[in-house]
Amino acid sequence: MYAAIWRLMPGPVWVRLLLVLVLLAAVLYSLATWVFPRVDTMVNNQEVTVGAP
């Protein structure tokens, strides 16, 4: 899958490397900004109170 993406990308190796870095940065940013906060409200692995939840 990733090999196929690599082959689909245009340009010489350094252009592709640059593209990979840009794509990775975009993915990480959107994860931290939108996905992880949403997941955080759903997993609730952080109970801290005593008594009824």
Added chain:
Amino acid sequence: MFAPIRIDCMTEPAKSEVPVLRGRRAQRGPKSRVRPGLSVFGVVGELLITGGALVLLFLGWQLWWNDAVMAASQSRAAESISQGWVDEGKPDPAPAAAAEAGYGDPVVAAAPGDQTAFAVLYVPRFGDTYKRTIAEGTGTNVLNSPDLGIGHYPGTQMPGEVGNFAIASHRSANGGGMHLIHELQLGDAIYVQTADGYYTYRFRDLEYVPPSAVEAIAPVPHDPDLTPVDRLIALTTCNPLLSTAERIIAYGVFESWQPTAAGPPAELAALLPAA
């Protein structure tokens, strides 16, 4: 023994129709040889690896990145609310004589509405710059808020009141308001600042209880039927670190109180930015 082949190659290099390749390309051979199409197993395998990486990334985000972001923003919010009370309380000059005799029984405010910030917690053992806002309620809207962070159990006593002022916060993630609770030592100061003044508690002991132990935050801990005579504070969070199997409770005993106009206690004043 292997000589014939070598000689062949060396004798007729120019006749080859394949263009001469140099460097790494030459060692790898013709391009068409490395061409594994999309296989189902390959894709599934890569998706599984990606999923694993995502889970690790999430934990890293939750426990470090977001934790640090939230801690900074909760600390800033606490500083601003505390400064607001100090500014309001200033005009009233503190009589020096009163300081000698103490300020009598502490002022006890009425319990505020849900999600309302009413106090700031300072625990020097948690760090010189540690401060967090205490708000009413222990839901995620308080504990996971970038401006609040510490929740007061509704129905438990208020700062300075006879009984048990019980609060809860995260041990890790979401600002980790009580990350270092296990480092508290006998006699450590726990300061609570409200609009009325500064309440000083001294750390007494730690307790490890099951999550169901609601009696730990009773006016007299573990004896809900008794009438309280002491003024306690109870900090509750999860235990062990990164687990929710138990709860850890840190009790403090009320020591003294002083109104906002008298300024913060000396030990705390040294930690606060000069006004």
